[in-house]
Each structure stands twice: as C-alpha cells, then as structure tokens.
Amino acid sequence: MFKKIITIFTLTLVLAMGTFAGNTEAASTVASNKIVSSANNLIGIKYRYGGTTKAGFDCSGFIGYVYKSNGITLPRTAAGMYSKGTSVKKANLAVGDLVFFNTSGKGVSHVGMFIGNGKFIHASTSKGVRVDKINDPYYWGKKYVGAKKVANVQVAKK
Numbered sequence: 001m002f003k004k005i006i007t008i009f010t011l012t013l014v015l016a017m018g019t020f021a022g023n024t025e026a027a028s029t030v031a032s033n034k035i036v037s038s039a040n041n042l043i044g045i046k047y048r049y050g051g052t053t054k055a056g057f058d059c060s061g062f063i064g065y066v067y068k069s070n071g072i073t074l075p076r077t078a079a080g081m082y083s084k085g086t087s088v089k090k091a092n093l094a095v096g097d098l099v100f101f102n103t104s105g106k107g108v109s110h111v112g113m114f115i116g117n118g119k120f121i122h123a124s125t126s127k128g129v130r131v132d133k134i135n136d137p138y139y140w141g142k143k144y145v146g147a148k149k150v151a152n153v154q155v156a157k158k
Helices: 001-042 059-068 077-082
Strands: 086-088 098-101 108-118 117-124 126-134 144-151
Touching: 001 059, 001 108, 001 117, 059 077, 059 108, 059 117, 077 098, 077 108, 077 144
Parallel strands: none
Antiparallel strands: 086 144, 098 108, 098 144, 108 117, 117 126
C-alpha cells in the first residue's frame, strides 16, 4: 500500500512539473512574441542619432524602447546591453534574443533583436527601423559579434 501511495505521489509530482514547465515555456513564448510585435509596430520610424522615442531611434534607443514598453529596462548603449544577460550561440537563437554587431571596428557598436527565420529587427542608420538577415553575406553576416538572452534581466530601474 505504501509503495502505491509513493508511486502515485511521484507520478503526480512529475506530471505537475511537466505542466508547469510547459506553461513557463508557453509564457516565455507569449512574452517574446509580444516584444517582437511591439518592435514590428515601429518599422519605418526614421533613424536619429541618440534617439529614444518614436520621433526617431538609434539602435540601442530602439531596443531599449521596445523592451521598456514590455517591462524590461536595459542599459542605454549597445555595449552596455552586451554586458548583460546570458550568452546565446548563434545556432540557438530564440525570438527576442538581442544580437550584436561590430559596425565601427571598435567592439560592439550595433544591436538588434532576433525575430526568427534568420532575421533581426533594428534601427538602421540608412533606413530607420527595419528587418534584415543576420547572415547577410554582404554586410551583417561579417559584422556579427554575438547574442544575449535578456528577457529575464531587470537592470537600472528608474
């Protein structure tokens, strides 16, 4: 009898853990999709050096705006953002991960957000908020530095 109770308890615990794990993953996916949706709604807004509003964004201003509108405060610069979060291999990128590039020859100088299917959204100096391919062989593919998962990072609360 005692073995049956222990077995039932163990099975119940395992099932419950599986249910909660699935809900956590589902909640994470919903949050990531919400962040991407927020970013997509800003496509076409012009580039503005130092810009952090819908009047114009620079790359880190854009990412900071999108994440802040979803309850996550990040450092102001691309390099500052790169110093936070957990590193992610390019092959393991998930929707909502931040992707970083060296466009100036001096370390991390550009940030965007992975949106799936090998694409990222960012504020481009030439065309404003737009979507590009991470592995673009003509530019971005050569400039890629790394990626970070920051969805659970809360820093610099104001």
